[in-house]
Amino acid sequence: MEKNNKTTGKVVGIVSNLVIVEVDGPVSQNEIGFIVHGKERLMAEVIKVVGVNVYIQVFESTRGVRIGSKVEFEKHMLEVTLGPGILSRNYDGLQNDLDKMEGVFLTRGEYTDPLNREVKWDFKPIAAKGDRVTAGSWLGEVMENSIPHKIMVPFKMEGRYTVKKIVEKGEYTVDDTVAVVEDEEGNETSLTMVQKWPVKVPIKAFKHKPRPFRLLETGVRCIDTLNPITEGGTGFIPGAFGTGKTVLQHAISKQAEADVVIIAACGERANEVVEIFTEFPELEDPRTGRKLIERTTIIANTSNMPVAAREASVYTAMTLGEYYRSMGLKVLLMADSTSRWAQALREMSNRLEELPGPDAYPMDLSAVISNFYSRAGFVYLNEKDATGSISFIGTVSPAGGNLKEPVTESTRKAARCFYGLSQDRADSKRYPAIDPIDSYSKYLEYPEVQKNLAENQGDEWLGNVLKARDILLRGKEAMEQINILGDDGVPIAFHDRFWKSELIDFVILQQDAFDKIDATTSLERQKYMLLSVLDVADSEFEFKEFEGVSTFFKEIINLYKQMNYSEFESDEFKKYESEIQELMKTKMK
C-alpha cells in the first residue's frame, strides 16, 4: 500500500454489477476502484480476490462496459468526507450531494462534493497552543445551523500530539488551515476543518461506552410510555407492508428529542424521501422552534438507485452519526429499511456464487447486522464531562410478514427494543400498529433506567406502566373468552375488563400522526393521561347487563379522544375532562 503508483487492471468479466478485473499490482479488500468507460468513471468496491482476478461490485449500472476496459484503484476504502456543512444536505448512499447534480435524471459516473468549499465559517478556537491532543480532541468550533460543530483532530491520526499553532477566532473556509499539531517525534501536521474516514470502520475516539440510562423522548405514547428507548439505545420496527413503518419512523424523526437526526432511506420508495424533502423545511422542531431540516441529514438511496450503493448508504449514515456524536451531540439515526440492505448483500452473495444460508441470504448476515447495531450507543468522550449518543432505530420489512425470517431474527438478537407492528391492528386502523403485548423494551429492566425514570417521571411511574400492560393483557384474555363463550356466556366483569383495556388502547396507544396536536405528546402529558386513564380503570362500575358496558366505555373513549385532540390543559381539554368525571359518577358503585 505504500507504493506511490496506483494499481490498475482491466475488465475480464461482467455479470450485472459484478465485474472481474485482472490487476497488475496489490489491492486490498474493500478498496475503491474506478472503471474507465469512455468519459465516465464508474465507482466500485473490491469484494473478493482470487489470484490476479479481483471481484468488484460496481455502484452504478454496467450497461455498455466492455471487456478490456481500464480500472484504476484508489488505495483507500469507501470514505466519507467530514466537516461543517453536512446538516440539511441530501446525499446519496456514497455521500454525493444530490442537489449539486445537474438535470432531472441521475447521470452515471457523476460524483459531487459533499461539502461547500467556498462558504466561510466563524471559527472559535477551543484548544490552545501547547495543549496535548489525540484523535477526536476538540480544536475549535463553528456554528452549523445553530448547532455547535466541533472541529476535531482527525480520527485517523494515531498517537499523541501537541498543538503548535491554532488560528484566532475568525472566518475560514473548510480547507483553510486552522491548527498545526506536532507528534512525539516532532513532525508537524497542518489541520483543516475537513477529514475523511472509511465508513466500514467504527470511529472509536471516546473514553468508554456505558449502558444507556436516559430516556429518549419520541412523543409517541406507545413507545415512551410502554416501551421506551434510551439515548444511545437501539430498536427495530418490523412490520409487513401497510402496517405503518414509515409513518412511524417519520413521526419519530420529527418529534424525537435529538440534536441531529440522520435518516438513511435505504432501498425504499423515492416519494417517501420527497415527503421529507418537502415537509422538513416547513416543520418546526417542537423544542427549539427551528426548522426540522436544520438538524437533519438525509441519505437517500431509493429502491431504484444502484443496489451496491444501498449497502454503503447505511454505513455512510452511521459514520456521519459517529462524527456528530464525537462532538458531544445527541444523534438519532433512522434506517428504513435494513431488510433492503440485507437483500443487497444477498444479491451480491448470489452473484459471487457463495453457498447460501437461510432464504439465500449470506451466512454471515447475523454477524453483519449485530456489528452494525453495536456502533450505536451512549459514550463518554475524551473531552472533559462531554457525552454523546447515537440512538438507532431500524425498520425491517419481513418477507410475507413472517417474523421468523432471517433478517428479523438476526436483528432481534442485536436490537434492545422491539416494536412489532401487527397486521391485525393495522387492518382495524389502530395506529400506530405497535403490538402492545409482543413488543418490548429491554431497557425497562435496566436498574439505571428505572432510577432515571423515577427521578423524572415520579416513583410510581414504572409501576403504573406495568399496571397498564397488565390491564391490556387481561383485556386480551377476556376478549378471547368472550369470543369463545359469547357475550352473555361470560360474567359482566369480563366485559368490564375487556373495555378497560380498550380504553388504554384507544386513549394511550392509538395516536393520530396526522393531527397537529395528537401527533406528539410530551412526557408530562403522557404521565397525566396515563394517571387519568388508570383512574378510570381502577374504578368499579355497576352495570345491569353487558350491553351497557360497551355503551358506557364508548362514550368515555369518545370524550378522551376529543381530549387528545385538544391542547394540553386548555379550557376545551378541561371541559372534556370534567364531562368524563360526570359520566363516571353515573355508573360508580
Next chain:
Amino acid sequence: MESQAFQKIYTKLTNITKATVSLKAADVGYDEMALVHGRKAQVVKLMGDQVTLQVFAGTEGIPTNAEVTFMGRPPQLKVSEDLGGRFFNAYGDPIDGGPDVEGEIRDTGSPSVNPVRRKQPSQFIATGIAGIDLNNSLVSGQKIPFFADPDQPYNQVMASVALRAKADKIILGGMGLTNDDYLYFKNVFENAGALDRIVCFVNTTEDPPVERLLVPDMALTAAEYFAVDHNQNVLVLLTDMTLFADALSIVSNRMDQIPSKDSMPGSLYSDLARIYEKAVQFPSGGSITIVAVTTLSGGDITHAIPDNTGYITEGQLFLRRDTEIGKVIVDPFRSLSRLKQLVIGTQTRSDHPQVMNAAVRLYADAASARTKLENGFDLTDYDERTLDFAKEYSEQLLAIDVNLDTDTMLDIAWDLFAKYFTKAEVRIKQEFVDKHWKK
C-alpha cells in the same frame, strides 16, 4: 432492417441452453442487443472472450452455426407524438399493420430521477369508484397495483379507472395478456373515443414469455417521453406483473442462479422497484402514474411476488366478491393508498379523513358481528345495526359499479351514520358532526 453494413457476423455458437446461447466475440458491451438466427437477444454475461446472450424468443431450432450480429446498442424505442393510438409488440415494432414510427431514438431502462428533483405527488385522481376515491384515493405520480385473483374483473376496473382519470396519455403494457383481454382493452378504448390518447405495448400469451421482460421498459420509455418532453400526465397500466416476475424466474433459473423465496431470483425486489419507481411527479408539471395488476394464487399475499410488490408500491387495491349484495367491491380492509393523506381533506372536503375512518371501523364491527352470528351467538342491537349499515355501505359505496363525485360519497356516508348510529358510536371530531350530521 436491423443489420448494418460491414458488421461482423459470428457463426459459431459454443453453448446453447433453453434461453441462452454463448459464443466467442470481441468488443461487445454489457446489456447490448444482438440478433441470433434472426431472433432478438441481449448480452447478459461477459467472461473473457466468451459472450452469453439471452434469446428472448427462446432457442428452439437455433443451430450451432447460427448467424450472430451485435447491434452495438441497448434496447431502444423511437419516440414521437406518432406513438399515440398505436399498438406495438415487446420490441416496439408495430403490430397494428401501421407504418414504423419515426422519431428520436431513446435507450430503454433510462437512469433514475434524482430524488431531490421529484415533486411531491399532489393531484387527486377522481375515478368515481367510491371504494377507491373515498377509502383509497389515488394521486398522480403514485404507483399502485390491484392484488386480484385471476377470476376477478381487474382489467375491467382498470379500464374504467384509466378512462375516467383524465390522463393526457394512457400507456398499456400488457404481459401475457390473453388475446381476448387485449381485444377487450382495444374495444373499450375505441368505444370511448380515446384511441389517440392510448399507446399499447403488448405481449400476449401467444408470444414467448421471456419477451415480457422488455414490455415495462418500453411502456415507461414512452411514458417518460410524454411526461418529460411534453409535460403530460401519463397513466401507465401494467398487467399482469406476476407474469413478468415469472419470466424473471425462468431466466434466473436458466442462468443457474440460486433462487430465494418461492423460486424467485434474489434480485426480485430491485427488479420490480426499478419499474415501479418510474412513477413520478416531475417539477415541470408532467407525471407518470402506474396502475398495475399482480394476480395472486389463491389470494396468498405472502408469496414473494405480491409481498415484494407491496413493499415497493404505494398501497394496493383488493377486489372481493361481497355475497351479501352479489357484487364485486373494493375491499376496505386490505386495500390501502399510501398517498391519500396528501389529498384527502385538502383537495376533497375537510371531513373526508374522519368519515373514511369511521365508516371502515363500523364496517369492521359488522365483520365481527357476522363472525358472532356464524358461531351461533346472539347479536346485540348494536351488532344488528352494524350489519344493516354494512350492507348499505357496501351496496351504495364499495361496489365497483358506482360512479359518484366525492362530495356525494361523503354525504351518503353521513346519511348512513345518522340512519344507524348515535354520535358517540361514530366517534368523529365534534366540528364535523355539528356540520354534517343528518338530523
